[in-house]
């Protein structure tokens with residue numbers, strides 16, 4: 001079974017990556033699964049300075065999802081590079097570093113610090129407030145995304161993917177990212193959501209609202225992948241609520257080249273391995289020998305239907 005995929009210039013042995021922030025830096029997960037067997041690993045979000053994140057409670061469960069407001073806790077790029085990245089690179093699978101900042105300069109400083117490291121590329125998390133624009137999220141501001149990607153492209157020629165928020169002017173932001181030189185889009189981050197603590201008449205999370213992930217969001221993000229592929233025909237990494245091989249193949253059929261598994265890893269550390277096995281099994285059931293046969297398959301049907 002040929003599970004290899006190509007996303008712009010990036011070759012992966014299979015389409016299953018781990019999503020940013022849902023597996024730490026692998027400190028514990030490495031004891032459960034062979035991280036090197038996965039298609040790739042996306043690091044926790046890295047900023048220039050260390051960040052403590054939000055105070056607890058930072059997680060609330062919903063019937064088929066999880067609301068989080070971790071607040072992008074991380075050790076900062078210098079400690080990441082010195083103490084964490086070397087082990088990640090030893091896992092023999094492509095590492096994408098997820099980076100973020102509160103202004104363009106901060107994003108660029110993180111990328112500068114890492115540009116000579118043998119990582120497979122950068123994933124830009126634009127779902128964070130741009131202080132220079134009064135806290136308006138980068139991901140809601142196509143102009144800011146255009147400037148960010150263009151400035152990064154002046155000194156970084158490696159693989160670059162922009163991770164979109166699922167709400168806001170998503171198509172305009174996607175267009176800005178691709179036109180400015182991003183190779184691909186990760187679709188998508190979490191959905192704005194609220195959990196309530198009725199007893200104390202307040203939000204359940206200390207920060208107030210958070211981001212919803214897990215199976216609840218799968219049909220919503222699938223639709224975004226489907227529509228974004230139709231619009232741009234650009235490489236997409238699908239991410240949202242994947243818990244089975246079938247979920248992953250649905251994303252691929254809608255136009256994703258590869259997928260990221262997030263909350264499912266928190267549910268059971270062996271889930272990424274199981275999802276990868278199920279992809280091969282499902283493909284066999286569908287009588288396919290390579291994953292690329294399913295790529296954007298829904299759109300082919302679309303065209304046939306239209307031609308009738």
Ligand SMILES: Cc1cc2nc3c(=O)[nH]c(=O)nc-3n(C[C@H](O)[C@H](O)[C@H](O)COP(=O)(O)O)c2cc1C
Pocket residue numbers: 019020021022044045066068070072098125163188189190212213214215217239240241242260261262263264
């Ligand atoms: C606890 C937690 C922490 C996360 N941290 C990050 C992060 O640091 N950077 C980022 O781009 N996305 C982060 N995300 C979003 C995930 O990478 C992913 O986009 C989202 O959870 C949807 O996928 P899923 O439904 O498979 O979890 C986080 C999600 C969770 C649940």
